[in-house]
Structure formats: C-alpha cells, structure tokens
Amino acid sequence: MGIFDKLKNMFSSENNEEQNHKNSNDWYVFEWSVVDTNEIFYIGYGYGNDSESFGFESYHGQRIKDKLKVESKIIKSDLTEEQARDLQQEELKRVLKETDNVIINRVTPNMITRKSGLLKSDTTPNYRFESAPVLYVAEYEQHYLGMDYEDFEKVDLDKLKSVYIVEKGVDDEIIENIYKNDLDKYLGQMKALLEHENIKIVDDQFANDVTAWIYIGDDSIAKLKEYEDKAQEKLSRKIPAYHMMDVLKKLKDKNKDNLSEIFKNVGKSKDVVIHPHNKRVEVFDIKNLNDPAKGAKEGLRYWNEGEKHRKDSHFQMAITSYDAARENGLCTPALYSSYASVYRSLKDYDNEIDILQEGIKRLSDQDNVSENHIEAMKERLEKAKELLIKERKN
Numbered sequence: 001m002g003i004f005d006k007l008k009n010m011f012s013s014e015n016n017e018e019q020n021h022k023n024s025n026d027w028y029v030f031e032w033s034v035v036d037t038n039e040i041f042y043i044g045y046g047y048g049n050d051s052e053s054f055g056f057e058s059y060h061g062q063r064i065k066d067k068l069k070v071e072s073k074i075i076k077s078d079l080t081e082e083q084a085r086d087l088q089q090e091e092l093k094r095v096l097k098e099t100d101n102v103i104i105n106r107v108t109p110n111m112i113t114r115k116s117g118l119l120k121s122d123t124t125p126n127y128r129f130e131s132a133p134v135l136y137v138a139e140y141e142q143h144y145l146g147m148d149y150e151d152f153e154k155v156d157l158d159k160l161k162s163v164y165i166v167e168k169g170v171d172d173e174i175i176e177n178i179y180k181n182d183l184d185k186y187l188g189q190m191k192a193l194l195e196h197e198n199i200k201i202v203d204d205q206f207a208n209d210v211t212a213w214i215y216i217g218d219d220s221i222a223k224l225k226e227y228e229d230k231a232q233e234k235l236s237r238k239i240p241a242y243h244m245m246d247v248l249k250k251l252k253d254k255n256k257d258n259l260s261e262i263f264k265n266v267g268k269s270k271d272v273v274i275h276p277h278n279k280r281v282e283v284f285d286i287k288n289l290n291d292p293a294k295g296a297k298e299g300l301r302y303w304n305e306g307e308k309h310r311k312d313s314h315f316q317m318a319i320t321s322y323d324a325a326r327e328n329g330l331c332t333p334a335l336y337s338s339y340a341s342v343y344r345s346l347k348d349y350d351n352e353i354d355i356l357q358e359g360i361k362r363l364s365d366q367d368n369v370s371e372n373h374i375e376a377m378k379e380r381l382e383k384a385k386e387l388l389i390k391e392r393k394n
Helices: 003-022 055-067 081-098 139-145 172-177 183-196 221-235 244-254 292-311 315-327 333-345 349-364 371-393
Strands: 027-034 040-046 070-079 134-136 162-166 200-202 212-215 241-243
Touching: 027 081, 040 055, 040 070, 040 081, 055 139, 055 315, 070 081, 134 221, 183 244, 212 244, 241 244, 292 315, 292 333, 315 333, 333 349, 333 371, 349 371
Parallel strands: 162 200, 162 212, 212 241
Antiparallel strands: 027 040, 027 070
C-alpha cells in the first residue's frame, strides 16, 4: 500500500472519529491559570486529553508552564462541540472585559477591545523612517516571563562575507513607516552594495558558509533565539543578526564617494520581490517532518477545521487552522491549495506566492505526488505573480 493509500485510510478514520465526537456530548471547556495569582492565561475547548495541552498555542503555554506554577481545570463538561465552542467564546469575552489577565489565545472574540497577549508588548517602540526596529517581545512574555525588547546587533563589516536575507516579518506598517512605501528601492540598494563588496547572498539560513543574517522587517526575541539555537546545532557557532537599515548605513558610508555608480541599475530588475507577513513556523520547525503518515494523522483535524472556516468565509481563522495543520506535519497538495485559495480571496498575493513556492519545493521532493499537482501549482504561482505586479502598478 502506497503512502497516499495509507493517508486516504487515515483521513477516513480521522473523519469518522471526528464525526463521532461531533455528534457526542463529551466536549468540555477548560482554562489554564497561574496558581499564585489566579490569572487565567488560556481558555480552550476539546475532548479527551485536550485539557492537558494549549491547542494552537502549545509553544507559548509551555513557556509559561516552565516559568511559573500553573494549573488546568475544566469549567464545564458534557457539552456538544457547538456548545463548547460558544461557551469558550463567552469565557474569553468575560476574561477580556472583566479582568486585566493576559491571555495567549491566538483568536479572540470580535468586538472586544483587548486582544491576545501574543501581540507585541505596548512598550515596543514605534517604527521610524530609515531606522532599524527592535527585536520585540509579546505582551505575555513581558507580563509572565519578565522579558523586554532588544536592539539588533551593531553591524560588523568583517562578518558580512556570506549573508542570508530574512524577508519574513515585513508588514504594511513597516513598509509605510520605515521605508515610506518604497521597500524595493532600499532592498535593491542593499543588494547592489553587497554585490559591489563581493558579499555572497545565500538562500539557506543555515548554509555552512553563512556569516550573518540581515533582517528586512522585525522579529521577536523568542524566534531569533530559536534560529540561534538551530545555528548552534547545525553550525556550532552563533550567527549575528543585523537589520538592513543598519547594514545600508554602514555600506553607504564606506562607499559614499561612488554610490551613484553602484545604484545606477537599482529598480530595473523585473524580478517579483515579495513581502509575506505571516505566523507560520519555519519548515525546519515542523513536527513529524520526516514522518508524513504521522504528520497527516496529527494535522488532518486542523485542516478540516480550516476548510470549515474557509467555506464560511472566515479566512483568517482558516489560515490559523492551516498553520496548525502544517505545523503538525500535514504536507499535501490539498493543504497548499487551501492556503493559496484563502490568500487569493484576501488578495494577499505576497503570501500566496510564498506558500506556493514552499509547496512546490516540498511536494516535488515527495514520492507519489502527481506531476499534474505540481504543474497546477506552478501555473497558479505565475498567475499570483501577475496579479501582484498589476496591483503594485495601480
């Protein structure tokens, strides 16, 4: 039996199990709180052993659990799935309205002023024109873990030998405030200076010869720490993290007498430069990466949730579910097609291009993936690029 036959059987089994639970009254609502302060920091719903985890927010919940004494308790049980979902939303509303507790639920009810503690801390400095942002912390990290933001490292030109450009973490606010809506100009200038200095740009963040990471947008301290740990594991050394604006200033100053000549071809490239902003984990952080059958089993539930949200036009909730499916190891043409469909509906062509490029690369490395699927994704990719170019011209 091939892998896709196994996946079909697994999908069928999972769907049957989910349907059985859907029609039962074994759902419940639970909350996690800090023992010493009684602060509720997560409210979930589920069945079976779900109350022992933190759902989509397992990473964040575990960090709090590692730092503080916490406990989980069931608020109400013997519910249908719909009743549990509704009660969870009501409890979230209550906590956000009546307390100052900082929660880590990624999705919060509509029409509520206070939002998730996963968002940047209020002390994070505002973006400034042509200035590097900071490495930020989330509200919950500041509140529960005692963390605060940090600056990017000061640029050491001797470390700019072979660099990886980190293009994640670039949103509209960054483009508008730091780059005055002309990010492509600054990115083009930096690439021209790197080329002039014979500095190599690599396409792998953990390439053997990488000497520095250059960020275009911003990132969290926690995410950078993950990258640093991965570099220690794979390369046995620390990789400095610089920001593009700081690198530009250094290289411009070094080449101040001939910048016009260096920049003469900037802006003439026809390549599509994308600026995707999303919350997906890096590919190397995906669970069950080398076990597609297990990844399919653990990720299917979230993909099914995403499909329900997509069909109801709840696109952001669908993306959250697809992210969880992907993070748990689901890697199928259907998942990447669902992602692309939602991003197309949102006219978010940057993210559509980004996820299609990933899907084509990952699925091309899998056995038994039809070439027709790959070709269809490539055609969709080209259409997304056309739409992005057209949008930017308007």
